[in-house]
Amino acid sequence: MATTAYLPLQQILGDFVQHARLDDFAALAAIALLSTAYISKGRLWRKPDPYSVKLYERPQQQPGAMKAAEQSKNLAERLEQSNTDIAVLWASQSGTAERMAGRLAKDLRKHFGARVLLLDLSDIDPASCADVPENKLAIFLASTFGEGDPSDNMHEFWAWLHQDQGSPQVLSALRYLAFGLGNSNYKHYNHVIDVVASQLEARGAHALLPTARADDATGDTEEHFLEWKESVFEVFQGQLGYKQQEVGYEPSLRIVEDASLEPIDLHHGIPQTRNAKKPSPAESKIHALPITQSRELFSDATDRNCIHMEVDLNLFPGLKYRTGDHLAVWPVNPTAEVELLVAVLGLHGRRSSPCLVQSTDDTPIKVPSPTTIDALFEHYLEVCAPVSREHVGLLATFAPTDAAKDLLTNISVDRLIYAEHLASNHVTLARLLQVANGGVGAWSRLPLSLVVEVLPAMQPRYYSISSSSVVQARKAAITAVVSDTTLSTSGERIPGLATNYLLSQMNGQHPRGMKYSLPTPHQPLSSGSLHAHLRKSTFKLPTLASTPIVMVGAGTGVAPFRAFIQERARLKGMGREVGPTKLYFGCRNAGQDFIYEDDIAEAAAKLGDVFSMTTAFSRPDNATDKRYVQDRIVEEAAQVCDLLVEGNAYFYICGSAAMARDVTNAVSKVVIARQGWSEEQMKDFSDRQKRQKRWHQDVWG
Structure with a gap:
């Protein structure tokens, strides 16, 4: 059996040193250095930057802003944390109630110096209304749509209203005001706000005013809102002890041009839902869908048009619909209206410049940012919307001439004069400014922030899908009559926004010459496609086909x-x-x-x-x-x-x-x-x- 000789450690090291080469020492030294560097990473070198998160914030995010998910859902706590006395809570399906809530909150701050918190109704725990002390005030603005249905962001609050609360006086400390938006053509006209008011009263809450209702059937939603707002102002002066002060225009947002932004940083027209941070489970993502087929459905289409249009879903495997669902189409503003607005505001030289839209208070920003004026006017704001009487008066304060100021003031102060003007004129912001003073750049002093505030955000138009998912699962069809309106006094034709856009896409050109700026550099849409998303519906066939x-x-x-x-x-x-x-x-x-x-x-x-x-x-x-x-x-x-x-x-x-x-x-x-x-x-x-x-x-x- 062989034996193994064990050499002393000193002898082994000595032999190694004697026979080692220079490059062996170099290798050992490199290994030791790398090991030390790895162990000391983050301690001695490459320390983490505590502010690196700023690199990933959206440019319009306000410093120190708390994410909605981290904020309390207790209404009383939110009022306390924000040091506010009044909560303006909105529940909106199409955005009208949300816009009016924002206007009311801003006006209460401006005219009374009131401390106001503007909130999406889905951001609070409904039961926390019982915690609101009696020195605070809650103001509810809620829309009714469909068959007396609440808006998507009101479902939790709606369910709570229909629960047994135990004590009938659980809301005895709550003071409130309520305003509803509805349409009297519907059987359940303003049903939602009626239920809100009756259930709050049943639980002991105290209304400072009778519940007010706006009626869209008569086109008076805006006027009804203004009448109610005047009553709210009277409550603030008479019951709540506030003193009204007359003030000028105070912007709730600012437009900051930033040439350092690259085109890739900007929103060039891809739509954004109102609640992008809280997408509805009933709605899909927005996609640019190719139009595969379109045809005219009316046999005599000289004056009236009806469109059948099919879009292809194959590029987006996750995009699926069921028979009875809706397709939401995002329209584009006609080029003529965009060009007219750019001209009268004197913005030709700035229309493609990158700009940031930033809130100056807690008013939500209704458009994507950063963006460009072109994208704002073509895709994100409804430049064809009529201008409200209240906003006409605000525009008058920036009139370039006394004659223009007198004209706008006269229209704004009298409801009947305003109605007559609407009945005989196609009133858009650009056309109104042009009538008052139509020179190129005549309204260059008008703040761009005011233009963005006055114009409503672009909204999708919903169409019942006219194809079956069993028959053609990867193509969705819609049907739309071109909804033009003829003015009763002048006979002028006011083109419907979305349906004329669809008509222009049907054959690549509009039969009456309306044009749309597609495609242009950085344009998110290619010719022959449209931005759209799917929305689930309860309008469904029976599960059993044998059911009548x-x-x-x-x-x-x-x-x-x-x-x-x-x-x-x-x-x-x-x-x-x-x-x-x-x-x-x-x-x-x-x-x-x-x-x-x-x-x-x-x-x-x-x-x-x-x-x-x-x-x-x-x-x-x-x-x-x-x-x-x-x-x-x-x-x-x-x-x-x-x-x-x-x-x-x-x-x-x-x-x-x-x-x-x-x-x-x-x-x-x-x-x-x-x-x-x-x-x-x-x-x-x-x-x-x-x-x-x-x-x-x-x-x-």
């Missing part, structure tokens, strides 16, 4: 029913049992605007006896045949009653709110008559159908 359905639509209200009928035809072709499918369709004239007649006939041939359609023409060739869809329902009372009551059919209405109201009244009339019910029994029946999601309405004002 009754559909009532007038004009483009037939759009979702085209999808319903095509889907049922496909299901029957697959061997599924399909129940009775009844359509009532109304339009002006069979020869001019009977849209989708061929598509419906093709689906009807596949469905066979289970499908039937009854038409109603309001302007037929023979005047004695004039009918509306509600007239046809009365004429076919037995069939309607059998389907709805005996057959437990799903019932759908799509179209204008006025039509939906008349149809609902007609259905109630025939069911009451044939069933021998009282009005109370009919109400119980319709309420039960709605709770069971068998009665659906998709209507607009």
Whole structure:
């Protein structure tokens, strides 16, 4: 067995030193140095910069701003933390209530020096209203849409209002004011604010004013808001002890030009939802969708147009819709209006310069930033919107001449004069300024911040999807009548914003010459595409295709029913049992605007006896045949009653709110008559159908 000799350590090291080469020492030294450097990283060198996070903040973020997620949801705590006495809380679907809440908050600060906190209603815990002390004030502005539905950001508060709170005086310390936005064409006019007020009162809260309501059906939302605001001012002076002071324009934001920003840093026109930080689960992301097909639906399109348009979803695998959903289209402002505004403000030399839009108080910034004036006027602000009477008066303070000031002041101080001006003129901001003093650059002294404050933020327009996800899952179709308005006094034509934009995209050019600045450098849209997103809807077919359905639509209200009928035809072709499918369709004239007649006939041939359609023409060739869809329902009372009551059919209405109201009244009339019910029994029946999601309405004002 061999033995191993163990040499002393000193001898081993000595042999190594004797035989080692210079490069061995160098390697050892390098390893030691690198090890030391690694161990000391962050201690002796490359210490972390505590301010490095600033590199990743959006330019418009205010220093020290607390993220919404980190702020308390307790309303009393928020008032205490911000050292404010008044909370202005808004619940808005389209943005109108939000804008008015912002205006009210700003005016209370400006005219009374009040300490005001402006809040999205979804940012507070509803139960915390009970913690608000009696020396504070809550002001609620809430919109009603659909069939008396609350806005998306009000669902938590709405659920709380309908809960049993235990003590009936849980809100005995709460003082409040309430203003609702609605449309009297709808059956449940201003239902949301009525429920808010009644439930607050039932819990012991004290209203300092009767609940006020704005009516969009008459176009008086703005005037009703101004009347209510005057009453609020009287409360502040008479009941709350504030003294009103007259002040000039105080901007709630500033526009800062920054030439150091590169094009890649800017927002060039890609839309941004109002609540970008809190996206709605019902809405998809916004994408630029290619238009794959479009065609005119009216047989005589010389004066009126109806568009069928399909967009491709294939570029975005996560973008999926279900039959009955909506497509939200983001319009672009017409070039002529943009150019007119740029000219009258004298902004030609600055229109492409990078600029930051920054808040000077807690007013939310309604447009993306940083951006350019071009992007603001083309994509982010509705430059075609009419100017409110209040804002006309504000513009008068910056008038370049006495004559211009007198004209604008005269329009602003009298409601009737303002209404007459609107009735005889196409009033946009640019056109109003041009009428007052139309020289190029005449209004160059007008602060750009005021222009941004006066113009509403661009909003999407929602269209019922007229295609079936079962038939064409990766293409979504919409149907839109071009909604131009003719002034009663002058006969001038005011073009609808979104529908004329769609019309221009149909064949690459607008039949009446309207142009849109596409494409341009850094333009986010290519020709033949549009910005849009999907929104989920509860307007759905029954789960079982064998369930009977009754559909009532007038004009483009037939759009979702085209999808319903095509889907049922496909299901029957697959061997599924399909129940009775009844359509009532109304339009002006069979020869001019009977849209989708061929598509419906093709689906009807596949469905066979289970499908039937009854038409109603309001302007037929023979005047004695004039009918509306509600007239046809009365004429076919037995069939309607059998389907709805005996057959437990799903019932759908799509179209204008006025039509939906008349149809609902007609259905109630025939069911009451044939069933021998009282009005109370009919109400119980319709309420039960709605709770069971068998009665659906998709209507607009």
